[in-house]
Amino acid sequence: MSQLVAQDLNLQIDQNLILDRINLSVTAGQVLGILGPNGAGKTSLLKMLSGQTDSQSQVTWKQRPLNQYSSSELAKQIAVVNQMHDSVFALNLYQIVQMGLLPHKTLLSRHTSEDDKAISLAIDRVGLSAKSQQTFSSLSGGEQQRGLIARALVQQASLIILDEPVNHLDVYYQHQILTLLAGLAHQFDITVVMSLHDLNLAAEYCDQICLLNQGRVESMGAPIDVLKAPDLERVFGMPCKVSEIHSQDTRYHHSPLQVSFYPPFRPKPPKANA
């Protein structure tokens, strides 16, 4: 049964229609990838789905509109990893991850040894155990991103919403983080919704893909149904080829699809030295 449902979702800012009649639904334990070019409305859609913008009666989570949840109830259900995070003062990674416990604590709650274990486990799962006492601002962009994912893990939410979670990561950690997220979804029935730029990663790790273009849903479904060359060419404005990969090599988990773009423009060749 669908857990997260959006019906006729609209967003207008100063005469500009950012989101136009968006309909989508995700079942528990699935990974939904939101794809689309810059300015398609991905971040706005994620903000509405996570209840960060006010009065979301059109979005329901577990059959209940988001605006009927109190802020702390919502924080227990939905963890959000946003793109921008500026940390003032020298908080360390451990303290940032510890913030994930906030929805589960009252004003008078004490910090327990179980809390410590949960925080350490989460930091370990994103591979940052050695850096838990380092200041957050001294970590690289990718490490900060992983730290915030650890915070989402500590939050124990059943829906995790991430805005371009692998943006700053190198290839190794892109796969590590997406494997972690897909694993959480499939093993623990956690729903994961994230925006991605890399179509091949989306094809590999998402159960469902929602292709956005100019605030509208262009198509939605399994990667193989959504990632079609004509649609992608129209949305991204570039010639594109999608090939299905039938590999017998079972040593590696691999993408079933390979998307390649052929940009119509080329950089000028370097000037020959006289």
Add this chain to the structure above:
Amino acid sequence: MLHINQSQKWLLLLGLGIASFCIALFFGAADLSPTALYQCLFSTCEQPVNQLIFWEVRAPRVFVGFLVGAGLAVAGATLQNVTRNGLADPYLFGVVSGAGLGASISTLLFDSPFAQTISWMPDISFSLALPFSAFLGALFSVVLVQILVAKTFGSRTEHMLLAGVAVSFMLSAAANLILFLGEPFAATKVIFWLMGSLARVEVWYAWVMLPVVLISVGLLLLFGPQMDALLLGDESAKTLGVRVTHLRIMSLAICAALTACIVSYCGGIGFVGLMIPHIVRNWLGVTSRVVIIGSVLLGGSFMVIVDVVARVAIPEQEIPIGIITSAIGSLFFLLAMKHKSR
């Protein structure tokens, strides 16, 4: 360099607090011997005059001095956390300018030839009217900043700081105009008051300030983890279930009450709210609870020691305490900048 762990640092800070109390109780215009002091503290003073000096003058002054330093430092620390700006302090939010305006108006109404001509004005002594008007002025400035931020600028923290600076200058201008037009003798009084001093402290004032400081610190400690969440931005805090606007308004109201209560009686004491949290963050840690408790201990001790300097630096005279804190504060910041740029 000597390395000490976190609990040793806390012990050191606590020791500093106790030491500052002991030192401050020794110094004053009247010469009290250590034996006389010991007697006064733990039984009854040998001479009745010592009893009066110790319990009515010296002890309240040291106690209030501690509360003033603690309160200003905690207000500064809280403002810095909720605005995510290490330079925020009660001065920046116009609290002191508001208090100055209130003080100036009170000179016009209670201590000038003009005041004699108003028949309906109650016969209140100027020394009572001055702190009370300053309190109202300080609250007025905070409310004005909040209204400006809510109605005009939106709730972004940089707008809040800009609104604070604008209100601060506006109220200063109004206060200066009143002083310029008013009676010169009263103007001198207000200017002296604005320099800050603990010389007028009386016992009852400790009993007013103690609950204000205790309740404010207690509430801020309760909301410490929520204020920490604000450090990563409003959006991030909201996704953790923090009601950001409520939290910010509550913290600002607490800071306003705390500062207004202190400034109204002791005048403008600058840089404590800016300098102390800065030192605590660098030395003890950055989470709100640590910064608040550290600021109470260090701010309190600092103010008690500065007050001793104010009393003994020039024989038979007292330097206004605000002059010393500002001098130390500005030097401190120059040194801190030099240290950071290395």
